[in-house]
Amino acid sequence: MIHFIKKYTALILSAAFTFACTPQRSNNEAGGVMNVSNAASKVYVAPGNHDEFYAFMSGGFSGQISVYGLPSGRLFRVIPVFSQDPEKGYGYNEETKPMLQTSYGFVPWDDAHHPELSQTDGVPDGRWIFINGNNTPRIARVDLSTFETAEIIEIPNSGGNHSSPFITANSEYVVAGTRFSVPIPNEDVALDQYKEKYKGSLSFISVDQESGDMDMAFQVLVPGYDYDLAHAGKGQSHGWVFFTTYNTEQSNTLKEIGASQNDKDFIAAVNWKKAEEYLAQGKAKEMPASYYNNEYSDETHSATATQKKSVKVLIPEECPGLVYFLPTPKSPHGVDVDPTGEYIVGNGKLSADMSVHSFSKMMQAIENEDFETTIDGIPVLKYESVLDGIVKQAGLGPLHTEFDGKGNAYTSFFISSEVVKWKVDSKEVVDRAPTYYSIGHLMIPGGDSQQPFGKYLVALNKITKDRYLPTGPELAHSAQLYDISGDKMELLLDFPTIGEPHYAQALPAELVKPRSVKTFKLSENHHPHAAKKENEARVERNGNEVHVYMTSIRSHFAPDNIEGIEVGDKVYFHLTNLEQDWDVPHGLSIMGANNAELLVMPGQTETLLWEPQKAGVYPFYCTDFCSALHQEMQGYARVSSKGSSVALSWKTGNK
């Protein structure tokens, strides 16, 4: 008995020790200065209240955008962009399949890196968000009134679309620089002819200010390097876009060594206003190409894939003043322009220093023709002539910089796992905060615009290690939220994310909320297969195609009994959701269907293609819990053998 009590006491003691110890340990991890209750109250958003900011994070290899509230870190939406999504039927239903059409066929996945909000006068305006597909070069536009992907354009003459889709101050263009140089046009060329035959391309995609419609306006052919990231000029530098480039060595094997030889690589400065002049003068070459531009319509609730056959190309040698190279040490990754448009920060990821160029010095150097040399018609400006100053030895592995609008810059350091705050004019380091761990991009709401909303900073980390409950070897990538309203950064929260988020952008919720679409009007539904009232519900046969014109409303489908389908038929369920009430979607799923469900918004029509393989009776039902009688929202489709004498018939109730 005494023995037992002793053991028990020891247990209590050890438990007390553990409990006392655990929170302290996590405090230490957070830098030892975290005021827990203060931090908790700063991220607490009471039930029923809305977050102040929408944060849009790229899904990385999930091919999607996930939408989080700030400061709560709550996930409230995943927007499928380049990847099929069974939750919403995106990329599975007949209406959205064309969105994923490319010149390589149907590509149901991509690696989505950099969300970029549309801007007016250099400030996010809440209309659209763009994102790149890095793997099969594409750019998508998501409409923020519906949080749905509205358009995807493929980028021709490109091998990997990484420096993309950074936007100009009035959303005139989004850009797409190629990560890999390739033969242009792409053809069968020996890999050891890289230096002679491979080229890069910088694409400018125009954006219609009314509809958001994207169009491939022009491409600039550039030397065969790797184009990494970009940012548009603003204020005085409006009219220019800056792209970082590494591998000026033009290595094509064991690049980690080959592309790290040169002391300096470049920032390519492209004058797009000059490009417009050259286009107007007819200086562009029409080059044969093949790429898709896919658009989704909220009137027909359907996407159309259109193949494009040519692209306008500008050659720097023929267009003086179009492109300049700014030497920048060493393999620069991020290139970030401060809110005034004067400072261009090149983050040399293999350099301990960060080079800050001056736009006005650049203009002066161009005027003075302060050129080191010229490459393929592109003048290389003298480093000393364009350099404003250096942020010396601030950390290891600088990647990206964002701004708070108060003269401060915040740079992520991948190798030393920290955020460093420094003054843009004096280049003086004023604060630093650890991240957990290996930060890639960082984001301040509006932090790459002319008027950052400031207040918060989000670190997007690559490694999580011991921060969360273990879930096997792979752990969720973490986002960390810092309060930057004071002199010192304060870590408030970390939360897991989806895929491997690269960049993120955020804006005040008030810019988006008033524009939110609540239902699609049935009267404006121009889907060719819509059934806009229940007495239009019917089934039609056309050869081996069976078209079911189906309606749904709480809590039934019409028709809900279908007979006369035969093995070998292609059955198209065109489901129109007759609801005109906010937030009442209906789903449709069929036993054994080889794609996904439908999830149809109020007033919308979507189509599920079903090809039953054997005779039998197949239940179908609504997947979205819509009312007290949701479970009863179901029906049967009977499938008979091929050539059977069962007549095609259908009913809802007795009709």
Next chain:
Amino acid sequence: MKTLNNTPKVLKISGNLVLSLLFSALMFGCGSNAGNENASTASDNTEQTQENTEELTEELTDPMDNKGVGPVDHVDLGPIDVTMAAEGKVIFEENCTACHQLEDRYVGPALKEITARRSPEWIMNMIMNPNEMVQKDPVAKALLAEYLSPMANQNISREDARRILEYFRSVDEVK
């Protein structure tokens, strides 16, 4: 004729009231937990719907005296406007026939002679404001308890609700 029709209805509704109270209590308990229909419609309305206990215990009188809950407190009825009734028929067919038929019980009640059973204000409020009606109006509550499927809010405008009412009047007068 009205009185004759109404007497048994009142009795039936009173009998169902206990059931309806139980049911709505259930719905509310469920709503706050599961964030279902009730919860989402509550956040839909700008002013939070408050349960009024007096309303719950209210004795039902002639339903024709009940104007319901919603934006419509008075309707001027003239002679039947044939044009309006025809417009109302189209709107009714587009928005309502998935659940209502004139002659037969379907998902919701048969609507023939609705104008003899309910006041014009009640009819319009039920069309325009079904979420709040099934929470606050004793007749609508009793109907929900009987039919269980809450009436879909089809976001019908006041003008269109008036046209539907005119269509109901035209049907009831002709037959």
